[in-house]
Amino acid sequence: MFETAGIRSTERVCSALSIVSLAVLLGACAHTSPPDPAVPKSWVVENVASKTTEELYREFIKPGVFERSSSKVIDGYTVESGNLVMPDKSVGSLITVRSKDGSLTAFIEGPDKRGLLVVTSNGESRFSPSSPHDYSLPDTLQGKEVLKPPASVLTGVASPYVIDILIGYSRAAVVLAGGDAYANALAKVESVNLALRNSLTSNVSMRLAGVQIVEQNYPMNGETLEKLPQIFSSGMQNYNPDMLFGAFAPTPDDTAAGLAYLPGRTAIGHVSDGWVFRHEVAHNAGGNHCHVPGGSYNYGFKNGKNGTILCGEDTPYYSNPNVRDENGLPRGNSTTADMARVWRENAQRLSSYATCLTKPPTEFRVTSTSYGTIDFAWARFPGAAKYEIWGRDNLLLPPKKYGESTTLNGKAINVPNGIRPYHLKAVCSDGTISPNSNVVSAKPYEVLK
Numbered sequence: 479m480f481e482t483a484g485i486r487s488t489e490r491v492c493s494a495l496s497i498v499s500l501a502v503l504l505g506a507c508a509h510t511s512p513p514d515p516a517v518p519k520s521w522v523v524e525n526v527a528s529k530t531t532e533e534l535y536r537e538f539i540k541p542g543v544f545e546r547s548s549s550k551v552i553d554g555y556t557v558e559s560g561n562l563v564m565p566d567k568s569v570g571s572l573i574t575v576r577s578k579d580g581s582l583t584a585f586i587e588g589p590d591k592r593g594l595l596v597v598t599s600n601g602e603s604r605f606s607p608s609s610p611h612d613y614s615l616p617d618t619l620q621g622k623e624v625l626k627p628p629a630s631v632l633t634g635v636a637s638p639y640v641i642d643i644l645i646g647y648s649r650a651a652v653v654l655a656g657g658d659a660y661a662n663a664l665a666k667v668e669s670v671n672l673a674l675r676n677s678l679t680s681n682v683s684m685r686l687a688g689v690q691i692v693e694q695n696y697p698m699n700g701e702t703l704e705k706l707p708q709i710f711s712s713g714m715q716n717y718n719p720d721m722l723f724g725a726f727a728p729t730p731d732d733t734a735a736g737l738a739y740l741p742g743r744t745a746i747g748h749v750s751d752g753w754v755f756r757h758e759v760a761h762n763a764g765g766n767h768c769h770v771p772g773g774s775y776n777y778g779f780k781n782g783k784n785g786t787i788l789c790g791e792d793t794p795y796y797s798n799p800n801v802r803d804e805n806g807l808p809r810g811n812s813t814t815a816d817m818a819r820v821w822r823e824n825a826q827r828l829s830s831y832a833t834c835l836t837k838p839p840t841e842f843r844v845t846s847t848s849y850g851t852i853d854f855a856w857a858r859f860p861g862a863a864k865y866e867i868w869g870r871d872n873l874l875l876p877p878k879k880y881g882e883s884t885t886l887n888g889k890a891i892n893v894p895n896g897i898r899p900y901h902l903k904a905v906c907s908d909g910t911i912s913p914n915s916n917v918v919s920a921k922p923y924e925v926l927k
C-alpha cells in the first residue's frame with residue numbers, strides 16, 4: 479500500500495507543476511542525481527533513443543560496477559543481466575530490458591538502492607524504490623497443486639531444461655510496472671536466470687512464454703492463487719506454459735507480498751517488488767525460507783554476513799554450499815541449505831507441465847544465408863523444449879538434422895550447396911516430436927570463384 483500511495487502522490491506533484499509551467503516541470507523532474515531511497519522520483523531524459531543503456535542507469539548503480547554475465551535479444555528487446563559489485567566486494571544485481579524504441583525497464587539491486595527504473599520512449603523516467611518486505615512471513619500453500627510424476631517416470635528430453643512461464647498482469651499492475659508489461663516480465667524471468675547462473679545451476683533456465691493483461695486487480699491471498707488459471711485462462715490456452723505467475727498491484731486485503739504453492743507451478747506477487755518473483759517461483763521449485771530444525775536441504779541460507787533468496791533475500795543467489803561470498807563464507811550448506819540442488823532436481827518437473835500440441839510448427843522461414851550456413855526463424859510452438867532444423871541432401875536419402883535451438887531462430891550449418899528442402903520439428907519436454915513444419919527451399923551463400 480505504501481508504494482502505491484507514494485507513486486500516486488509523485489504523479490500528482492508532477493502534474494500539478496505542469497499546470498504552473500512546463501519549464502518548472504522539466505526543471506523539477508530532470509535531475510539525474512541519485513534518488514532519495516525512500517520515495518519514487520520522476521524526471522525526463524531528452525533524446526532517450528540516442529542514449530546508451532548504461533547512460534540511463536549509470537547514476538543508480540554507483541558506486542557499484544556492473545559485471546554483465548548475459549546479453550540476448552528476445553522479441554526485439556535487449557535483455558542484459560549481471561552482478562553489481564560494490565567497493566567492499568558485496569554483490570547486488572542489475573537487470574536491464576531495452577526496447578527498440580529506446581525505452582528501458584531495469585531492476586536495480588544495490589546496497590542502498592533497490593527498485594524499479596523505468597524510462598519510456600518519450601524520456602519520462604521514474605525510479606520506484608521497493609519498500610522493505612518481511613519475506614519470512616508465511617506465503618505458501620502446501621499439498622494443493624497436482625504434481626507431475628517424479629522425474630524417474632518421465633522419459634523426456636535431457637537437460638538443459640527450459641521452463642516456459644506465462645506472466646499475467648492486472649491493468650493496475652501494468653501501470654505500476656511503467657506501462658510495458660512485456661519488458662517487466664522479461665526482467666522478472668531474467669532475475670531468476672541470473673540467480674540460477676550465480677548459483678551454478680546450469681541445467682535449467684526460464685523462458686517467457688507470453689504475457690496476458692486482465693482489467694481486474696486481485697488481492698494477494700489464497701483465493702486468488704487458486705483461481706489464477708481461470709483468471710488467465712486465455713493465456714494458459716494460447717501459450718500452454720509450464721508455470722503461471724500473476725502480478726498484481728497491492729490492495730488493502732493482501733496477506734503478503736506474494737504467495738506460492740509449495741511445491742507447484744503457480745504463484746502470485748506484487749508487481750511493485752521485482753524480487754518477489756524469484757522468491758515465489760523458488761517455493762514452486764520446492765524451497766522453504768530459513769532452515770528449521772528437522773528440515774532437509776531445501777532452504778535458503780544466511781551465513782552471518784549475507785543471505786540468499788528465501789532467507790535474507792539480499793543477494794542474487796539461491797543457496798549453494800559450493801559458492802562463496804566476498805568474505806570467503808559459503809552461500810549454503812549441503813544438509814540444510816542447497817536450493818541449487820532443489821532447482822536441479824525439480825528442473826524436469828517444472829519444465830514438463832506444458833502439454834505438447836500435435837499441430838505442426840508454423841512460419842518456418844529463411845532469415846539470412848552465408849557460406850555453408852542458412853539462418854531460419856519460426857513461430858513459437860506451445861510446449862516446445864527445443865527445435866530441430868532438418869533438411870535433405872539428396873531426395874533419395876532420409877532427412878538429416880542440420881541444427882537445433884531453444885529459441886525462435888537457429889542455424890543450419892554445413893549444408894549442401896544448391897537449393898534443398900528444409901523443415902522444422904518441435905521437440906516437447908515429454909519427448910514428443912511434432913509433425914514437420916512447412917517446407918522451405920533454400921541454398922547457402924556461395925563464394926564466387
Ligand SMILES: [Zn+2]
Pocket residue numbers: 613615616617618757761767
Ligand atoms: Zn516465501
